[in-house]
Amino acid sequence: MSDPIDFYFDFSSPYGYLAATRIDAIAAAHGRGVTWRPLLLGAVFKISGQQPLTTIPLKGSYAQHDMLRSARWYGVPFKIPTKFPVNTVAPCRAFYWQHDKDAALAKKLALALYHAYFAEDRDISSPEITCNVAAKLGIDKAALSAALNDVAVKERTKNEVDAAIERGVFGSPYIVIDGEPFWGADRLDQVELWLEKGRW
Amino acid sequence: MSDPIDFYFDFSSPYGYLAATRIDAIAAAHGRGVTWRPLLLGAVFKISGQQPLTTIPLKGSYAQHDMLRSARWYGVPFKIPTKFPVNTVAPCRAFYWQHDKDAALAKKLALALYHAYFAEDRDISSPEITCNVAAKLGIDKAALSAALNDVAVKERTKNEVDAAIERGVFGSPYIVIDGEPFWGADRLDQVELWLEKGRW
Numbered sequence: 001m002s003d004p005i006d007f008y009f010d011f012s013s014p015y016g017y018l019a020a021t022r023i024d025a026i027a028a029a030h031g032r033g034v035t036w037r038p039l040l041l042g043a044v045f046k047i048s049g050q051q052p053l054t055t056i057p058l059k060g061s062y063a064q065h066d067m068l069r070s071a072r073w074y075g076v077p078f079k080i081p082t083k084f085p086v087n088t089v090a091p092c093r094a095f096y097w098q099h100d101k102d103a104a105l106a107k108k109l110a111l112a113l114y115h116a117y118f119a120e121d122r123d124i125s126s127p128e129i130t131c132n133v134a135a136k137l138g139i140d141k142a143a144l145s146a147a148l149n150d151v152a153v154k155e156r157t158k159n160e161v162d163a164a165i166e167r168g169v170f171g172s173p174y175i176v177i178d179g180e181p182f183w184g185a186d187r188l189d190q191v192e193l194w195l196e197k198g199r200w
Numbered sequence: 201m202s203d204p205i206d207f208y209f210d211f212s213s214p215y216g217y218l219a220a221t222r223i224d225a226i227a228a229a230h231g232r233g234v235t236w237r238p239l240l241l242g243a244v245f246k247i248s249g250q251q252p253l254t255t256i257p258l259k260g261s262y263a264q265h266d267m268l269r270s271a272r273w274y275g276v277p278f279k280i281p282t283k284f285p286v287n288t289v290a291p292c293r294a295f296y297w298q299h300d301k302d303a304a305l306a307k308k309l310a311l312a313l314y315h316a317y318f319a320e321d322r323d324i325s326s327p328e329i330t331c332n333v334a335a336k337l338g339i340d341k342a343a344l345s346a347a348l349n350d351v352a353v354k355e356r357t358k359n360e361v362d363a364a365i366e367r368g369v370f371g372s373p374y375i376v377i378d379g380e381p382f383w384g385a386d387r388l389d390q391v392e393l394w395l396e397k398g399r400w
Contacts, residue, residue, distance in 0.1 A: 048257045048258045058247065058248045059250070062368070168258050169258075171259070183266070186386035189389075190269065200273065
């Protein structure tokens, strides 16, 4: 089996959510695993001078329309969250804490957090809500709640975000296959072709 | 036959170029015509506060890589032009002038200008080069050259750009089907589905 591919995403990114529902199946069809790497887009945007898509004149209202239409295209439940975007430090820390215990469960947690935010309009920036979503999966709520303020978990998360920025990741979703970067859920067709035959 | 779909693009837009090579065939497969509407993205960006993609930190170098890879994906010849982006007032005026005489020939001219810029690295911001590209298609070079400075042609072009901005067009390519907007060459798959069955 070749190296896993890297899947970078922010928990507040609608297109990250859409890609998250497919990326493992796409990779598995080509005998590849996927390493999920949540990041904090706010930190990235500070460097690249970007703004959240929905706040840009003209583009913003189109973006909301496109998110809804693309979600229907993917067949994925989706509402524009009441609060958008949100700070995703809590989900991000929860993910890495869980990842180091059980990577498969961490992916389930990520999908559940995405679903809570984009399908159920629950504000996952809240540590309490993040912990509740985790508890539904059988994750120890008290342990997670403590972990969210644990110095080592904070450091682990920060290092991941720094490493992503170092690598040039500037958006979500952002997928890297053997060094080849693909930005956006709308590059999943190119991701598939790359997995199939490499450079074309 | 239903109403034609609207295809907005800037002559300096690589993804506009890629979409231009396919949009008529996609529409024709569903019994639809296409009205091509070149615009001046510089004027649009002033309003929406955007910058050319390649000038944005991090995103810029990825964008160049993605353009090349996407062009190979489309099977379309492509080089990053030496001067990019360029002012596309001359190609835009040439298009509308030609369009009012012979719309089919205007599309051929648009494709030839795109090819000159993105495949042959010719600076189509130059009125002289724009006229030379047109002359190759049998268009009267002297007449076109005069038209580029004609008040009526300038006004016609300005009105088209203003109408596009008024409609909320903020990028290239931007396709509108019966009022439904699609931004980006990577929405051509959704454009096809919309033409096939309307809203999903």
